[in-house]
Amino acid sequence: MLRAGEDSMTKRWANRPEPSTWGDWGEDDQRGRLNLITQAKVKQGLAEAREGLSFCLSLPLDYPGGSDLNPRRKPPVLRPTLRGDGPNFNAVARVDETGPTDVFCDDLAILHLQYSTQWDALSHVGSHFDADGDGVAEKVYYNGFRAGVDIVGPEGLDGAGVGEGSTSHAGKLGIENMAASSVQGRAVMIDLHAHFGDAHTLVDYAMLSEVMEKDGVVVEEGDMVCFHTGFAEKVLGAGRQPTKALLHGTGASLDGRDPALLDWITRSGAAVLAADNYAVEAFPGRDGPDSCCAMLPLHEHCLFKMGIHLGELWHLTPLATWLREHGRNRFLLTAPPLRLPGAVGSPVTPIATV
Numbered sequence: 001m002l003r004a005g006e007d008s009m010t011k012r013w014a015n016r017p018e019p020s021t022w023g024d025w026g027e028d029d030q031r032g033r034l035n036l037i038t039q040a041k042v043k044q045g046l047a048e049a050r051e052g053l054s055f056c057l058s059l060p061l062d063y064p065g066g067s068d069l070n071p072r073r074k075p076p077v078l079r080p081t082l083r084g085d086g087p088n089f090n091a092v093a094r095v096d097e098t099g100p101t102d103v104f105c106d107d108l109a110i111l112h113l114q115y116s117t118q119w120d121a122l123s124h125v126g127s128h129f130d131a132d133g134d135g136v137a138e139k140v141y142y143n144g145f146r147a148g149v150d151i152v153g154p155e156g157l158d159g160a161g162v163g164e165g166s167t168s169h170a171g172k173l174g175i176e177n178m179a180a181s182s183v184q185g186r187a188v189m190i191d192l193h194a195h196f197g198d199a200h201t202l203v204d205y206a207m208l209s210e211v212m213e214k215d216g217v218v219v220e221e222g223d224m225v226c227f228h229t230g231f232a233e234k235v236l237g238a239g240r241q242p243t244k245a246l247l248h249g250t251g252a253s254l255d256g257r258d259p260a261l262l263d264w265i266t267r268s269g270a271a272v273l274a275a276d277n278y279a280v281e282a283f284p285g286r287d288g289p290d291s292c293c294a295m296l297p298l299h300e301h302c303l304f305k306m307g308i309h310l311g312e313l314w315h316l317t318p319l320a321t322w323l324r325e326h327g328r329n330r331f332l333l334t335a336p337p338l339r340l341p342g343a344v345g346s347p348v349t350p351i352a353t354v
Contacts, residue, residue: 012144014133019266020305022143029143030177032122032307036222036271037185045186045332049353055319057335057350058117059232064313065240069247069278070115075240077110114345119337120310123151123173123344125296125303142307145172151344169342178309179339179346185271187333187352188223191215191320192252193230201252202282205260217329221269224333227254228320232276232313247278256281256298265298266306273302274311274335274350311335311348319352328354 016022025035062075080089088106093099114120126141139147150172192203195211203211211217219225231251235242254275255261265273273280281298294300302308323329332353337346 012146013131013140015129015131016144017127017129017305021307022305027143029307030122030145030173031181032142032309033269033271034178034181034183034307034309036269037181037183037224038222041185041222041271045184048186048330049332051354053322053354055322055352055354057314057316057319057352058348059236059313059315061111061116061347063116063240064235064242064247065238066242068242068244073112073115075115076112078107079110081106081108111347113338113340113343113347114312115347117313117315117348117350118311119175119178119335119346119348120299120303120312121170121173121175121178121337121344121346122303122307122309123170123175124310125299126151127294127300127304129304141173142304143173168344170344171342173344174341175337175343175346176339176341179336181336182334183224183272183336184332184334186223187226187331188217188219189226189228189316189320189323189329189331190217191228191324191329193228193317193320194324196229196252198230198234198250199252200249202255202286203252203261204255204258205264208254208261208264215329219268219270222271223269224272224274224335225268225270226311226314226316226333227252227273227275227277227280228316229253229275229277230317231278232315233317235313236315251277253277253282254280254298256285256294256296256301257287262298262301265301265308270308272309272311274314276314276316277312279312280310311350314350319354322354326354 011027021032067074080087082088083091088104091104093102122142126139128137129140130137131140131144141151151170153168229251234246234250238246302310335348335350337348340346
């Protein structure tokens with residue numbers, strides 16, 4: 001992996017967290033480990049598309065249903081646009097039998113961008129960190145981009161929520177940078193559900209490495225790694241009415257408090273991580289010696305330090321089942337988010353081809 005010289009300094013930071021990839025692809029880099037998805041890696045992905053069989057890895061975007069999983073995120077709302085003084089739905093332009101024959105439908109969506117199948121942008125989670133080296137921690141994001149300067153939001157409720165004046169903008173590290181990279185290449189499936197079932201299981205590095213060894217899974221630099229837990233399949237079966245017990249007590253999650261697991265993520269060279277559960281890692285995580293610090297330690301490690309985008313609430317079960325039945329764990333993944341400038345997350349319709 002390309003590393004900047006130890007004496008290298010960007011305009012935004014004198015200190016960088018360790019481990020991290022800050023500065024590895026230049027002081028203005030906003031893609032992080034997506035830089036590892038090279039032309040050669042795309043060709044490796046294409047070589048996995050042997051059968052010409054594709055799988056949609058997205059839930060319907062009105063799933064999971066309700067807001068028990070996250071009270072700040074609501075299901076999407078669809079509304080017609082206006083046509084004159086009426087709704088532009090089943091609308092016609094003709095005023096008599098001699099007028100145009102067209103019938104129009106046109107609508108808008110109010111979307112909480114991380115309600116369902118999604119990508120986290122690198123601006124989704126930052127940290128209080130002394131990037132200046134002056135002994136005072138400031139709010140900072142991947143590669144030293146700053147809260148209030150590069151990632152700007154309202155100071156109070158007047159600019160938040162769904163009001164007309166609501167504004168927020170990730171001038172740097174927005175999801176559009178991920179979209180522009182295309183997010184296409186070779187992906188690897190790690191099938192946790194096949195080993196742990198539906199039980200609420202916290203998976204540390206020792207457990208993960210055992211699963212990978214048993215299934216012959218190898219992750220190489222630039223691979224996109226998907227974790228199948230079966231959670232999304234259970235949510236889909238609940239028909240938009242999941243119980244709290246289902247949402248908070250089903251399936252495996254990575255143990256973000258395990259230093260060995262975080263070290264594996266660093267060493268693996270994985271370009272992105274995605275899972276079919278709520279947050280890839282367990283949330284809330286278990287207590288630990290650093291529990292005073294990051295509430296989401298794997299998010300901090302990936303988004304803030306390493307520049308690794310996280311995908312959540314993907315629908316992986318049909319693909320994972322097919323791969324296991326055919327003795328495979330690699331596939332071509334195409335998963336660009338919406339190219340929505342300034343957004344800190346985005347719905348995604350990932351497509352796997354085998």
